Structures are given as structure tokens and as C-alpha cells.
Amino acid sequence: MGGALSLTLVALAYPSMLGVSTVSSAPSRVIAQTQWGPLTEADRDFVVKVRAAGLWEYPVGQMALKKSTSKAVLTAGQHLVSGHAGLDAACRKIAPQLNITIPDQPSPQQQGFVNTLNADTGKKFDSDFANILRVTHGQIFNTIAKIRSETKNTLVRELADQANTTVLDHISVMEQTGLVDFDQVLFQETTPPKLPAEDLTPPAPAPGQPQVVLTPPPSSSPTVG
Numbered sequence: 001m002g003g004a005l006s007l008t009l010v011a012l013a014y015p016s017m018l019g020v021s022t023v024s025s026a027p028s029r030v031i032a033q034t035q036w037g038p039l040t041e042a043d044r045d046f047v048v049k050v051r052a053a054g055l056w057e058y059p060v061g062q063m064a065l066k067k068s069t070s071k072a073v074l075t076a077g078q079h080l081v082s083g084h085a086g087l088d089a090a091c092r093k094i095a096p097q098l099n100i101t102i103p104d105q106p107s108p109q110q111q112g113f114v115n116t117l118n119a120d121t122g123k124k125f126d127s128d129f130a131n132i133l134r135v136t137h138g139q140i141f142n143t144i145a146k147i148r149s150e151t152k153n154t155l156v157r158e159l160a161d162q163a164n165t166t167v168l169d170h171i172s173v174m175e176q177t178g179l180v181d182f183d184q185v186l187f188q189e190t191t192p193p194k195l196p197a198e199d200l201t202p203p204a205p206a207p208g209q210p211q212v213v214l215t216p217p218p219s220s221s222p223t224v225g
Contacts, residue, residue: 037153051091054084056106058214073126076173083166088214094155103202104212130179
């Protein structure tokens with residue numbers, strides 16, 4: 001894993017609104033009444049997290065399809081691309097319904113993961129890919145469970161159901177690579193370092209710019225290079 005996991009791996013800890021430095025001290029605070037049920041700070045934060053995750057994990061999945069030397073890592077990349085295309089479609093659908101602003105770029109921390117994997121080659125790429133993605137998916141898994149058990153909003157609940165299935169699948173395919181260092185990964189999951197808010201916050205979308213869309217993958221399957 002080397003340098004990649006020495007990066008600060010904090011899973012998706014975003015402020016509840018883009019550009020705000022801290023999350024509300026009351027995540028259960030209702031911020032809107034909608035026809036699908038009340039929307040809380042935590043609900044809104046969750047939708048932003050799911051969108052932001054796809055903005056870096058989708059391109060990293062595409063990267064795996066081109067750079068992997070392992071069939072199992074290539075398969076994991078395919079699952080990332082397909083899974084996040086589906087979650088992205090769900091986020092883009094419900095965000096305007098719930099009046100939630102979603103980002104078009106990942107956070108600086110997440111972009112750092114992309115940059116690290118972009119610089120990697122060969123077996124180092126495969127190892128860093130499996131371990132970084134296993135840490136981040138393991139961290140968000142508990143958040144999904146909490147949202148699913150507590151939200152009163154039907155749309156957010158449906159997104160949590162979809163995210164639960166997708167993230168569990170991604171955890172499984174990372175583990176099936178045989179490259180996950182569980183001691184290190186579990187340490188990173190349970191003792192994340194504190195980072196400044198600006199590193200964790202995806203930038204607000206630029207006014208007037210077309211929304212980024214993560215398109216479903218083509219039906220054809222690439223081969224391991």
C-alpha cells in the first residue's frame with residue numbers, strides 16, 4: 001500500500017451544505033418539510049456524500065479498466081463504474097426534488113486519491129486501488145445504516161437502500177482482489193485523522209455550467225492489459 005494509505009483517509013465527512021466549514025451540531029434538525037417526509041441536516045449531507053463519492057470513485061474505476069494488471073481488480077473497476085453510475089442517476093433525480101445542491105467536483109482530499117492512483121502503475125496501482133477503496137467504502141457503510149434506520153424521508157430512504165447494496169458489493173469486490181491489508185485498513189477506518197474543512201468539502205457547482213453526469217458503462221468488457 002505504501003504512500004497511498006499514508007494519505008489522510010477520512011470517508012466522506014462533508015459539511016451539510018457546500019461551502020460551510022462545519023456540519024450542524026444537530027444532524028437531526030429538520031431543514032425542510034417535503035411531500036416525501038421531513039428532510040434533516042443528516043439527510044441532506046448524505047445525498048451530498050453519495051454524489052461526491054461517485055465523482056472520484058467512478059473515474060478511478062475507469063482508471064482500473066485501463067491500468068490494472070489483475071483480473072480481479074479489473075472486475076472491481078467495472079463494479080465501481082456501474083454502481084456509481086446508478087447512484088449518480090438517483091442523486092441527480094432526487095436532489096432537485098428535495099432542493100439539495102450537489103457538487104460537480106470531488107473534494108480536495110478525494111482528488112488526492114485520484115491523483116495518487118493516476119500516478120501509480122502495475123502492481124502498486126492494484127494494491128493502492130484495493131486498499132484505498134476498501135477503507136472509504138468501509139467507513140461510509142456505517143453512515144448508510146444510520147441514515148436508513150433514522151430517516152423519515154422516503155426518497156432518502158430509497159437512496160440509502162441503493163447505496164447499501166452498492167457499497168456492500170464494492171467492499172466485497174475489493175476484498176476478492178486478495179490485496180486488502182485488513183490490519184491497516186481497519187486501523188484507517190477506525191482512527192481517521194482530522195482534516196481542515198476545506199480539504200473535505202467539494203466545491204460548489206459553478207453557476208450556469210452543465211451538470212456532470214456519470215454515464216453507465218458500455219456493455220462490452222475490456223481486457224486486462
